[in-house]
Amino acid sequence: MTVKSRLLELLEQHKGETLSGEDIGRELSCTRAAVWKAVNSLRQEGYPIEAGPNKGYMLARESNLISAEGIRLFLEDPQVEIKIFDAISSTNLEARQLAVSGMAGHGSFVVAMEQTAGRGRRGREFYSPKGNGIYLSVILEPKGTLEGSLLITTAAATAVYKAVKEVCGVKLGIKWVNDLYKDNRKVCGILTEAVTDFESGNIEFAIVGIGLNLYVEQEQFPKELQEIAGGIYEDEQSSRTADRNRLAAQIVNYLLEETRELKLSEEYVEHNIVPGNEITITDNKSSRSARALAICPDGKLLVQETDGTQSKLAFGEISIKIPPIK
Incomplete structure (x- = not known):
């Protein structure tokens, strides 16, 4: 050092x-x-x-720059590998390369001030402007098969919910399966990518990418996101009060805690904004209406179709849009 x-x-x-x-x-x-x-x-x-x-x-007490040194002060395991970047194409890509090369293992993570090619689900871009949020990817080595990757995502959403509530004093709503919302606007997206053993189907490692917006002026967002995305703070001055090092560390701490045993957490169900709502399910180019009934223990969403039958939806099959929460 x-x-x-x-x-x-x-x-x-x-x-x-x-x-x-x-x-x-x-x-x-x-x-x-x-x-x-x-x-x-x-x-x-x-x-x-x-x-x-x-x-x-x-x-200065108001100093809020993210650093490995600052994050380690709050980590339960300060010995893990931490990579900090001012700007990077994708934290998920960097974390994946570290895991494949053996340079970083379970609990290690990558943090960036800005992503120039941040990725969301289904190949979408995740807008990651410099200094406006926390963009990190964590390497996990969970015990389980590829089916368990859905519960890794629910665990990550729970971890973000807990960390934001503890550090920022803000309660978010969890939107099945991988987003968090505040005041009807998406403030956090999660992308889980797993590498499995071909023969056994067991997960060798997973990369959990988390993009959390603290404050972004609506005009900064790409036009297609201006009515959808937001931040957890109302203004830039308020966002500066957030201890970003502690917030990043607590997200990782809670994620490791939530994934010690892959199961659906009570917090994920309790604070989910989807069940009980009429929803629109989009699959490829087709869409249909349904009613969300409940989140199942395996993380799947139980819905009632318009013909009265029930079905389960799994991560990776669909995207969901719900009406504004009043």
């Missing part, structure tokens, strides 16, 4: 507190000149580090 990385970790631990250059040098076993050089480098990266004669250095 470099002096700069160790310094950032120390400043994050004592955010809002002034540490003398002498104390920092002693803690990091380096000279005050090395400390000064590391401080300047961090400032160039945008970290608001205050300093004054005979006062030392302090990372």
Whole structure:
């Protein structure tokens, strides 16, 4: 670990507190000149580090830049591999490459400030503007077959719900199967991609991609998303109060907790906004109306068709649109 990385970790631990250059040098076993050089480098990266004669250095309490050092402070397993990118094409693609190469294992994850080619379900693009959200992909090595990938997705939605409620104080609605909503607008999308053993059908590893919008001006969204997408905060100033390092860490913590045993969580069912609604099911180019009845223990959606018969819908077969929640 470099002096700069160790310094950032120390400043994050004592955010809002002034540490003398002498104390920092002693803690990091380096000279005050090395400390000064590391401080300047961090400032160039945008970290608001205050300093004054005979006062030392302090990372401003309102500092909210995402860093591996800041995230590790809140992780239950701080030893996992963390990759941070200012911009990247897709965090899912990067995480997949790390998993395939063996460079990162269970619980490791990739975080980006911006995705230039973020992906959603069925090949759709996930709009990921710089600085407006948290875009991360987690590597999992769950025990189970490909059918269990649906429960991985429900676990991820539950993890995001819990983390946002805890860190931001905001309660979201979960939309079967992989989205979260606030005030009738989509604020989070989840994409689960699994690699399986051809002979056994068991999952070798899964990549769970999560895109969470904190605040995005409606005019920033592509025209086709302006009436659909939103953020969990009402304005940019409010979004700055969110501790992004803690939020990212808690999403990962809860995801690992929820996937220790693949099962449908009570929170996923309790906070789901789909059951009880008339819905439109879109499959390829055709669509039909139905009524959502309940979410089954395997994560599938039980619906009543217009002819009165019941059927189960599985992840990957359909997309669902529900009327605005009043």
